[in-house]
Amino acid sequence: MSHQKRESRRDAGRARGAPIVEAVLSRTLEELAESGLEGLSVERIARRAEVNKTSVYRRWPTRGELVAAALEQVLDGLAAQVPDTGSLRGDLLGMLEGVATLASGPTGRAVVRAALSPSSQQSVASLAARRLKAHAEAPGRALVARARRRGEWRAGASRELLLSVLVGGVLHRALLENQPVTRRWLASLVDQVLRGVMPSATRSR
Amino acid sequence: MSHQKRESRRDAGRARGAPIVEAVLSRTLEELAESGLEGLSVERIARRAEVNKTSVYRRWPTRGELVAAALEQVLDGLAAQVPDTGSLRGDLLGMLEGVATLASGPTGRAVVRAALSPSSQQSVASLAARRLKAHAEAPGRALVARARRRGEWRAGASRELLLSVLVGGVLHRALLENQPVTRRWLASLVDQVLRGVMPSATRSR
Numbered sequence: 001m002s003h004q005k006r007e008s009r010r011d012a013g014r015a016r017g018a019p020i021v022e023a024v025l026s027r028t029l030e031e032l033a034e035s036g037l038e039g040l041s042v043e044r045i046a047r048r049a050e051v052n053k054t055s056v057y058r059r060w061p062t063r064g065e066l067v068a069a070a071l072e073q074v075l076d077g078l079a080a081q082v083p084d085t086g087s088l089r090g091d092l093l094g095m096l097e098g099v100a101t102l103a104s105g106p107t108g109r110a111v112v113r114a115a116l117s118p119s120s121q122q123s124v125a126s127l128a129a130r131r132l133k134a135h136a137e138a139p140g141r142a143l144v145a146r147a148r149r150r151g152e153w154r155a156g157a158s159r160e161l162l163l164s165v166l167v168g169g170v171l172h173r174a175l176l177e178n179q180p181v182t183r184r185w186l187a188s189l190v191d192q193v194l195r196g197v198m199p200s201a202t203r204s205r
Numbered sequence: 206m207s208h209q210k211r212e213s214r215r216d217a218g219r220a221r222g223a224p225i226v227e228a229v230l231s232r233t234l235e236e237l238a239e240s241g242l243e244g245l246s247v248e249r250i251a252r253r254a255e256v257n258k259t260s261v262y263r264r265w266p267t268r269g270e271l272v273a274a275a276l277e278q279v280l281d282g283l284a285a286q287v288p289d290t291g292s293l294r295g296d297l298l299g300m301l302e303g304v305a306t307l308a309s310g311p312t313g314r315a316v317v318r319a320a321l322s323p324s325s326q327q328s329v330a331s332l333a334a335r336r337l338k339a340h341a342e343a344p345g346r347a348l349v350a351r352a353r354r355r356g357e358w359r360a361g362a363s364r365e366l367l368l369s370v371l372v373g374g375v376l377h378r379a380l381l382e383n384q385p386v387t388r389r390w391l392a393s394l395v396d397q398v399l400r401g402v403m404p405s406a407t408r409s410r
Contacts, residue, residue, distance in 0.1 A: 088403065113321045115381050116314055129383055154404045161374070161397045164382075168373030169366070176320050177369075178334060189366055196401025197362045198293065 021069075023049040024056055028070040033110035037117040037124060042066065064127035071111060071128055072135050078102065079139040088147040092166065092190045093183075095143065099167055100181035103174040112175060165193055226274075228254040229261055233275040238315035242322040242329060247271065269332035276316060276333055277340050283307065284344040293352040297371065297395045298388075300348065304372055305386035308379040317380060370398055 027049040031040050042063060046053040060066035083094035102108040117125050140163050147153045169189055173179050232254040236245050247268060251258040265271035288299040307313040322330045345368050352358045374394055378384050 109321055112381070113318065116318045116321070126383060129381070133382065152403055154400075154402060157402045158393065158397060161394055162402055164377045165370040165374040165394070165398060168375070168377030169370040170373070172369045172373030172376065176317070176334070177338065178331060188363065189370070192363060192366045193370060193398065194401055194403045195359075196399055197359060197367055198357055198399045199359045200405055 020049070020051055020055065021059070022073075024051060024059075024066075025070040025073045028066055029074065029107050029110065032067065032070070032114055033106040036110070037067065037114040040067070062124075062127075064124040067114065067124055068128040068131040071114075071132055074102065074107060074111065075132060075135050079136075082139040082143060084146065088143070088150070088152040089190055089194060091143045091146065092194075093186055095139070096166060096170055096186050096190065097183070099170050100174065100186060103171055104181060108171075109175060112171065162193065166190070169193075225254070225256055225260065226264070227278075229256060229264075229271075230275040230278045233271055234279065234312050234315065237272065237275070237319055238311040241315070242272065242319040245272070267329075267332075269329040272319065272329055273333040273336040276319075276337055279307065279312060279316065280337060280340050284341075287344040287348060289351065291355075293348070293355070293357040294395055294399060296348045296351065297399075298391055300344070301371060301375055301391050301395065302388070304375050305379065305391060308376055309386060313376075314380060317376065367398065371395070374398075 024045060027045045028040075030048070031045050035041070040063065042056055043053055045066075046056045049056075056066065060069055078095070078098040081094065081098040083091060085091050085094060102111075115125055115129060140159055144153060144159045144162075166189065170181055170186070173185070174181050179185075229250060232250045233245075235253070236250050240246070245268065247261055248258055250271075251261045254261075261271065265274055283300070283303040286299065286303040288296060290296050290299060307316075320330055320334060345364055349358060349364045349367075371394065375386055375391070378390070379386050384390075
C-alpha cells in the first residue's frame, strides 16, 4: 500500500483519533506480553499499529506514559464490568470474574511481570503503578458505598484490605499456583473473606 | 565458640557437602534476582560458588532441579519461622512476617518473577512450583490443626483459601502496590481476614 493511501485511509477511519489510540494501546499490551517491559520497543509498537513513531511520542511522550495508558485501558475494561447486583457478594463476584479472566491470560501475566521488572525499569513501572492506583479506586469505592447503604459492611472493615486480599488471592491462584480460577472457587473465596475464619464466639475484638 | 572449634565443626560439616550445597543455592538465588530464570547460567553459578560445574550437575541434573532446590531452601527458612504462639492470630502474624521480609527483598521479587516467566521457561517454573507446593503445606497444616484444637477454627473454613488470601495480600501490597508491609499493616490484614467484612447479623450463610 502506498504511503499516501495508507495515510488517507487512516485519516478517514480515525478522524477523532480513537482508533489510533486503541490500536497503539493494544499493540503495547501485546509487546508487553511478548517482550516484557525490558524489551518493549516504541518503534516496533508503532510499526505494528501502522502509525508513525512521532504520533506515538506526541501523545505519550515517554515509555512510562505509554505503558500506563495501556494498563489504564485494561483497568477501564475491568471497571466497566463491576456490576450493581444488589448484594456485596454479587458485586465482588462480578468484579473478580473480570480480574480472573485477565489474570489467566497473557495480558494479566504481562502486567504483573511488568510491575516486577528489574530495577532498571522501575521508574517506568512505578509511574504506571501510581497512575493505576488512582485509576482503580473509584469502582471499589462505589461498591463499598452500596454495601454500607445495605448494612452489609461491618464498622471498621477496610476497603483497601478487602481488595488486596481478593485480588491478591486470585493472582496467587492463577499466577503462582497455576490453578484454574473457576466461578465456584471465586464464590468460596468471596464467602470466606466476607465471613471470616474464626467462629463468632471467639472473635473477641 | 572459639574460632578453632568453629572451623573444625565446619570441616566436619563440609565433608558431608552441606556448605557446598548452601553456597550453590545462595548463588542460584542471587543469579535469579539478577538475571531472571531466562538468564540463569549454571556455569556462572558454579564459578561464583567456587565449585566445579560437574559437581552442580551431579547433584541437580537440570536447571529446574537447581531452582526448585534453591526455592525450597527459602521456604525452609520461612517454615522454620512459623511460631507456636498459642493463638491463630499470633501464629499467622509470625508466619507472615517471614513472608513480608522475603517479599520486600530482591529474592522474593526474583522468586515471583521466576514463576511468571515466559512460556519458554515454563517447564522449569512449573517443576519448581509443584515441588514448592508440596513443600509449603506442612507448616500451614500444623498451624490450622492447633487452631482447631483451640476452637479458633470455624467449621467449613478453608486452610488453602486462608493462606492464598494472606500470602496473596502481602505480595499484592509489597510487589504490586510497592508499599511497606509494616507489623501494624500485617495485624490489620490478619484481623480482617479472621473476622470477616460483613456484620454478624447479615451473615446468613
